[in-house]
Amino acid sequence: MAPLSRGMLIVIEGLDRAGKSTQHARLCQSLESQGRRVKRMRFPDRTTPIGKSIDAYLKGESQQEDHVIHLLFSANRWEAAAQIRNAIEEGTTVVIDRYYYSGIVYSAAKGKADLSLKWARDPEIGLPRPDVCVFLDIAPEAAAKRGGFGREKYETNAMQKRVRELFYELIATSDGLDICVVDAGRDVEEVEKDVMERVKDVMKQPKMTQPLTE
Ligand code: DGP
Ligand code: NA
Numbered sequence: 204m205a206p207l208s209r210g211m212l213i214v215i216e217g218l219d220r221a222g223k224s225t226q227h228a229r230l231c232q233s234l235e236s237q238g239r240r241v242k243r244m245r246f247p248d249r250t251t252p253i254g255k256s257i258d259a260y261l262k263g264e265s266q267q268e269d270h271v272i273h274l275l276f277s278a279n280r281w282e283a284a285a286q287i288r289n290a291i292e293e294g295t296t297v298v299i300d301r302y303y304y305s306g307i308v309y310s311a312a313k314g315k316a317d318l319s320l321k322w323a324r325d326p327e328i329g330l331p332r333p334d335v336c337v338f339l340d341i342a343p344e345a346a347a348k349r350g351g352f353g354r355e356k357y358e359t360n361a362m363q364k365r366v367r368e369l370f371y372e373l374i375a376t377s378d379g380l381d382i383c384v385v386d387a388g389r390d391v392e393e394v395e396k397d398v399m400e401r402v403k404d405v406m407k408q409p410k411m412t413q414p415l416t417e
């Protein structure tokens with residue numbers, strides 16, 4: 204792979220049960236085995252005070268108005284923004300399990316007239332923009348068969364179906380928001396190989412590090 208002085212910003216996205224955590228771990232390992240410094244991150248980061256409120260909400264232990272929880276999820280990304288930028292600038296590749304893509308689609312998937320994709324995207328403007336977002340795509344029915352969804356807030360078939368549709372709406376926007384689709388309904392090794400291919404593609408032609416714009 205071509206040497207880059209800055210690190211890359213790579214995001215793994217997908218529905219619940221798409222295999223994000225597994226692919227995230229494998230990608231980090233193979234980048235490290237190629238001699239890259241890697242920083243693993245995930246959102247929501249449930250360890251911060253804001254993250255703890257999100258955790259309670261997702262577990263059904265507290266209620267939040269839909270716009271409020273969206274802004275908390277967004278704030279949870281903003282509180283890590285400087286850390287992400289600094290890591291990339293010093294040459295570390297940052298690999299994140301979920302980012303503003305989930306942020307935009309899960310909130311908009313609630314179907315509120317006053318909580319559109321655009322409304323949900325606006326607070327994300329200015330966050331570090333990834334070189335690539337690999338979307339692990341799986342039919343909600345196939346995802347549900349993988350041991351069934353858990354008990355958290357959004358883990359229902361109807362919600363997952365709508366989330367998937369909205370991911371495709373983001374992909375259809377002018378710049379596709381840097382999303383590459385990988386079929387996650389296959390064997391772990393096959394998916395892993397494709398994820399690495401997509402990452403190699405962007406390493407050949409890295410973008411400038413830049414914030415998300417309107
Ligand atoms: P995880 O810990 O990866 O299972 O993610 C927790 C859940 O939170 C998952 O269902 C996706 C959802 N989520 C992540 N970011 C956001 C966001 O910004 N807004 C909303 N509404 N949901 C989000
Ligand atoms: Na989840």
Ligand code: NA
Nearest residue numbers: 222223224300
């Ligand atoms: Na996960």
